[in-house]
Each structure stands twice: as structure tokens, then as C-alpha cells.
Amino acid sequence: MPRYLIRKLEQVALLSPEDRRLIEELAHRRTFRLAAGEELAAEGDRPAAPRLFLEGWACRSKSFADGRRQIVGLLLPGDFFDLNLDLLQAMDHSVAAVTPVLLAEIRRDALEGLAERRPALARALAWDTLVQASIQREWTLNVGRRTALERVAHLLCEIFRRLEAVGLTEGAACELPLNQTELADATGLSVVHVNRVLRRLRIAGLLRLRGRQMELPDLPALNRLALFSPGYLHLARPKPEASIR
Amino acid sequence: MPRYLIRKLEQVALLSPEDRRLIEELAHRRTFRLAAGEELAAEGDRPAAPRLFLEGWACRSKSFADGRRQIVGLLLPGDFFDLNLDLLQAMDHSVAAVTPVLLAEIRRDALEGLAERRPALARALAWDTLVQASIQREWTLNVGRRTALERVAHLLCEIFRRLEAVGLTEGAACELPLNQTELADATGLSVVHVNRVLRRLRIAGLLRLRGRQMELPDLPALNRLALFSPGYLHLARPKPEASIR
DNA sequence: CGCCTGCTTGAAGCGGTTCAATCGGGGTGG
DNA sequence: CCACCCCGATTGAACCGCTTCAAGCAGGCG
Numbered sequence: 001m002p003r004y005l006i007r008k009l010e011q012v013a014l015l016s017p018e019d020r021r022l023i024e025e026l027a028h029r030r031t032f033r034l035a036a037g038e039e040l041a042a043e044g045d046r047p048a049a050p051r052l053f054l055e056g057w058a059c060r061s062k063s064f065a066d067g068r069r070q071i072v073g074l075l076l077p078g079d080f081f082d083l084n085l086d087l088l089q090a091m092d093h094s095v096a097a098v099t100p101v102l103l104a105e106i107r108r109d110a111l112e113g114l115a116e117r118r119p120a121l122a123r124a125l126a127w128d129t130l131v132q133a134s135i136q137r138e139w140t141l142n143v144g145r146r147t148a149l150e151r152v153a154h155l156l157c158e159i160f161r162r163l164e165a166v167g168l169t170e171g172a173a174c175e176l177p178l179n180q181t182e183l184a185d186a187t188g189l190s191v192v193h194v195n196r197v198l199r200r201l202r203i204a205g206l207l208r209l210r211g212r213q214m215e216l217p218d219l220p221a222l223n224r225l226a227l228f229s230p231g232y233l234h235l236a237r238p239k240p241e242a243s244i245r
Numbered sequence: 246m247p248r249y250l251i252r253k254l255e256q257v258a259l260l261s262p263e264d265r266r267l268i269e270e271l272a273h274r275r276t277f278r279l280a281a282g283e284e285l286a287a288e289g290d291r292p293a294a295p296r297l298f299l300e301g302w303a304c305r306s307k308s309f310a311d312g313r314r315q316i317v318g319l320l321l322p323g324d325f326f327d328l329n330l331d332l333l334q335a336m337d338h339s340v341a342a343v344t345p346v347l348l349a350e351i352r353r354d355a356l357e358g359l360a361e362r363r364p365a366l367a368r369a370l371a372w373d374t375l376v377q378a379s380i381q382r383e384w385t386l387n388v389g390r391r392t393a394l395e396r397v398a399h400l401l402c403e404i405f406r407r408l409e410a411v412g413l414t415e416g417a418a419c420e421l422p423l424n425q426t427e428l429a430d431a432t433g434l435s436v437v438h439v440n441r442v443l444r445r446l447r448i449a450g451l452l453r454l455r456g457r458q459m460e461l462p463d464l465p466a467l468n469r470l471a472l473f474s475p476g477y478l479h480l481a482r483p484k485p486e487a488s489i490r
Numbered sequence: 491c492g493c494c495t496g497c498t499t500g501a502a503g504c505g506g507t508t509c510a511a512t513c514g515g516g517g518t519g520g
Numbered sequence: 521c522c523a524c525c526c527c528g529a530t531t532g533a534a535c536c537g538c539t540t541c542a543a544g545c546a547g548g549c550g
Binding site: 392393434435437438441 | 537538539540541
Binding site: 044060062064068069070072084085087090092112113115116126129130131132133134137138140143227232234236 | 289305307309313314315317318329330332333334335337338357358360361368371372374375376377378379381382383384385386388389390432433472476477479481
């Protein structure tokens with residue numbers, strides 16, 4: 001079942017059949033479902049065991065008492081929430097399902113000794129953690145220095161590329177289960193303005209929306225507009241020769 | 246020498262004398278200095294070995310071709326740059342010294358097997374990584390949803406609290422080697438506006454600047470103004486009883 | 491001395507917010 | 521089957537927080 005995680009990791013690491021089997025075993029023990037809108041964890045909670053997203057979208061968010069809210073990250077199929085987070089005393093953010101979600105609980109002891117037993121797999125998991133951190137930096141840049149148009153476009157580019165990495169795109173189309181309020185909270189904009197920006201993207205022929213699907217008919221142009229350079233996702237597979245050193 | 250790191254880790258973990266010795270050994274092998282303004286790494290570079298900041302400040306930043314720049318994080322004494330980052334192919338951001346800096350290079354092999362040999366220390370290092378991620382989320386919130394006044398105030402509160410954790414504050418005062426351009430790039434504002442915000446903070450009696458030192462005469466008021474809740478720094482020491490479970 | 495870098499202040503402009511109203515579609519209960 | 525409702529999308533208009541442009545100023549250094 002954890003095919004999305006496996007696909008993602010295989011973009012950058014050569015996993016042995018044994019590694020793949022281990023991932024599958026890791027994710028099979030206990031799975032559970034959540035409905036759209038349900039919270040996996042709230043700010044202040046004691047963190048639970050790490051989990052793997054098998055299906056569905058969720059988001060991390062932080063809020064103020066006056067209602068201002070920032071979505072600080074998206075959790076897509078194949079993403080972890082959150083390797084090691086249970087070392088902390090309390091959650092510093094909330095996590096809520098955006099769509100119905102299927103999760104696998106990962107027992108901490110299953111990860112122990114992994115570095116010795118399956119070094120390639122352990123490195124792949126460490127890689128994933130680093131990529132999450134890199135994405136978080138890019139989001140800081142996004143809300144800090146991009147214009148509204150660039151911000152929204154960048155978010156769409158990132159979503160598309162991340163879904164592509166796990167095989168969840170079809171041609172130029174993919175899911176977009178976020179409503180405009182959520183897009184606003186993810187980009188630090190107001191709902192009204194997100195709406196206007198989406199209109200501009202539609203008119204420019206860079207975006208088509210049909211229900212919860214989006215299509216990006218001219219991805220190169222959208223990437224340029226968004227100042228999107230995919231390097232921060234670190235998805236390039238290392239050249240085979242690179243392993244000889 | 247790595248007393249700042251040790252102080253920070255001891256806020257949250259009980260390190261044995263052996264753990265402390267290991268940290269010291271880790272950081273003694275090769276140290277080197279950089280002048281203010283020098284780059285440790287540039288976007289696109291191949292990441293080098295992990296390093297520990299023994300003295301001085303640095304910042305991580307990302308830039309666009311048109312000159313827009315966002316500082317996405319601060320590296321203070323006792324911080325790592327960057328455990329495991331060398332797993333990636335290329336740097337997704339730059340790191341530059343803000344003040345003269347003293348660094349220790351950490352050899353990757355020194356970290357291997359640490360989880361088995363010194364589990365408490367390994368957990369403390371994992372904790373540090375998680376805290377860095379949490380800070381990055383808070384920065385996303387900061388530039389995304391706080392007003393200019395709140396943003397600058399929040400940055401000052403965070404700096405003070407982080408320096409306090411490593412013993413680098415004196416009463417209500419601490420270093421602030423960032424100039425207004427750097428404060429602007431860290432908060433996603435313009436230099437001009439940062440200047441006006443600092444004036445407001447000064448007039449409100451919440452901030453005094455003398456050269457590269459700052460004083461926060463009314464920290465509770467500043468914390469309130471900034472909507473600063475220090476939980477995201479995860480500095481609370483676990484209660485001794487908590488270890489019995 | 492004169493220059494350069496960083497700080498400071500004023501004034502005008504604009505990108506994005508806020509307030510307000512309308513619209514449309516899907517679900518629900520009478 | 522339809523009336524109603526509710527949530528999300530949409531659009532207009534006024535406003536404002538922050539940026540931009542422009543100038544002056546202070547202090548440190550060659």
C-alpha cells in the first residue's frame with residue numbers, strides 16, 4: 001500500500017526488494033481513516049507515534065486567537081507525519097485532514113537500528129526529512145517575498161510537482177482539493193484576493209479548474225511566472241556514476 | 246568549546262559526563278573562522294560536512310534574480326549547519342556569516358552508530374533538528390500572517406529567547422548584529438518600513454538599541470505585542486518524573 | 491577631508507485587504 | 521418535488537498598510 005512513498009523514495013535512492021518489503025511491513029501494521037476536516041493533532045497536544053499518509057491530503061496550520069490562520073505545510077500521499085516528532089513535549093501546530101485520509105501508524109521501534117540494518121533505506125528517510133525542511137524554507141520565501149500572483153502560482157507548481165513525484169498526475173492535470181480559503185491560508189493572502197488571482201491565471205490560460213481537479217495547460221509558463229525552480233524539492237535522481245567515489 | 250550547544254541541549258535532556266565529552270570531542274577536531282559577510286555555502290553548491298556554530302551569527306537566505314531576498318533562518322551559537330544536509334545533491338539556499346564566525350566541522354562518521362552508543366545524545370540531536378523545523382514553521386507564520394509591527398517584534402523575541410537558552414543574554418540585553426536591511430529580509434518587509442517599526446518600538450519603550458546590542462526593557466509587553474508564545478522553541482525541560490513511565 | 495555604508499524621514503503610489511452584496515450548487519426536510 | 525439553507529465562489533468599491541522614490545544625515549575609515 002505505501003506505493004506513493006516507495007515511488008517518491010525511488011526517485012532518489014536505489015531501494016533493494018528487501019527495503020521495499022520493509023517499508024510495506026512498516027506501513028501494514030495498523031492503518032486508520034479520517035474524514036475530511038478531522039484533526040489528527042492540535043497545537044499543544046502530546047505528539048503521537050509517527051504516521052505515514054497512504055491516501056488523501058492534510059495540512060499543518062498555526063492560528064492566532066483572533067482568527068488569523070496560516071497553513072504552514074501540506075501533507076500529501078507518501079509523506080510522513082512525523083518521524084521523530086514524538087520526541088517533543090507538545091505539538092507546535094495542528095494537523096487536519098483536507099480530504100478523507102488513510103494513514104498507517106509507524107511504531108518507533110521499527111525505525112530503531114534501521115541505520116545499521118538497512119542503511120540505504122535509513123538514508124532515504126533522512127532525505128525525506130531534509131526535503132520537508134527545504135520545502136518549509138521555500139514556503140517562508142513564498143509568503144515573504146513573492147507577489148500574490150507568484151505565490152499562488154508557486155503553490156500550484158509545487159503541488160503538481162510533488163504529486164508527479166508520487167505518480168498522482170495525469171498529463172497536465174491533478175487533484176486540487178483545497179478551497180479558496182485554504183489556498184489563502186497557505187499563501188498568506190485574503191480569500192478575496194486569491195479569487196482574483198485565480199481568475200487572472202485562468203484568463204492567462206495557465207490554469208483550468210474543474211471541481212477538485214486542476215489542469216496546468218502551460219506548465220513552463222506557469223513555472224516562469226511563479227519563479228518556480230524545482231531544485232528545492234531535491235527530486236533529481238543521483239546519476240549511477242555518482243555512487244562511485 | 247561547544248558550551249553553547251551543551252547548554253542548549255541540557256535545557257531539555259540529561260546528558261551524562263560521557264555525552265558531554267563526546268560533544269566536545271566532536272567539535273574539537275577541526276575548527277575554522279570566517280569573517281563577517283563571507284559565504285559558507287551558496288545555493289546550488291554541493292553540501293559539505295555538517296558543522297557546528299561555536300561563536301557568531303550566520304543566516305540562511307534565498308534570493309531571486311531581481312534582487313528580492315528572504316532570510317529564511319538564523320544560525321546562532323550552538324546551532325548546527327546542517328546535520329545530514331550532505332545527503333542532498335545541491336544546496337537549496339545560501340548561508341552567510343553575519344558576524345565573524347567560529348565553526349567546528351563534524352565528521353559524518355562521528356555521528357554513525359550514535360543512536361546505539363549514546364541514545365540520550367542522539368535523541369538530543371534529533372530534538373535539535375525538530376526544533377529547527379518548528380522554528381521554520383513559525384517563520385512561515387510570521388511573514389504570512391503577522392503585521393509588520395508584530396513581525397519585527399516577534400523576531401526580536403525569538404532572538405532573545407534563543408540566546409537566553411544558550412546563556413548569551415545579560416538581563417534584558419543581548420547582541421543584535423543584524424542591520425536594518427537584514428531585519429527587513431528576515432521579516433519580508435522593506436528597509437524603510439523596518440526603520441519605522443523600530444522607531445515605534447523604541448517610542449513605546451519596548452526596545453533600546455545601542456550599536457550591536459539590543460535591550461528589551463519590557464519583555465512581557467513585547468511578547469504580547471508580538472503574539473510570541475515560546476512553545477515552538479520546545480525549551481521546557483521535561484520533568485524528572487517524566488522519565489519514569 | 492571626502493566618501494561610503496547604514497540610518498532616518500517625507501511624500502506619493504499601489505497591492506492587497508476589508509466590507510458588502512450577489513450568485514450558484516448540493517443537501518435536507520417538509 | 522420544491523423551498524430553503526448553507527457554504528464557497530465571485531465581484532464591486534473604499535480603504536489602508538506597506539512600498540517606492542527621493543533626500544538628507546550621521547558616523548567610521550582610508
